[in-house]
Amino acid sequence: MGTMFAAEAKTRVEMHAIEHATQRLIQRYAGRHEPGVVRQTVEQVTDLYATAEVYAFVPVLIERDARRILDEPVA
Numbered sequence: 001m002g003t004m005f006a007a008e009a010k011t012r013v014e015m016h017a018i019e020h021a022t023q024r025l026i027q028r029y030a031g032r033h034e035p036g037v038v039r040q041t042v043e044q045v046t047d048l049y050a051t052a053e054v055y056a057f058v059p060v061l062i063e064r065d066a067r068r069i070l071d072e073p074v075a
Contacts (some may be wrong), residue, residue, distance in 0.1 A: 017059035018046060025063065029070050041066045 022042045026035045033041075045065045049058045 014055060014059060018042065018062060021059055021063035021066075025066055025070065028067070032074070033070055038066070038070065041069050045069070 022039060025042065026038045029038055042062060045062045048065070049055075049062060052058055
């Protein structure tokens, strides 16, 4: 497998994992936050990890951080 192909495959797997986490969060917060708010939160948290050197657990960290933000009381 070429380096370029491996990097693209890794990116697709990561994107799929983040999308899966987003769907779980949308379901979890259905009565509390609109899907657009959940997606925006995930995107903001994802940006925080854009420069991570080790990316294997980033989708899990993104979901955890988004949950923490979405669990905050709504003003």
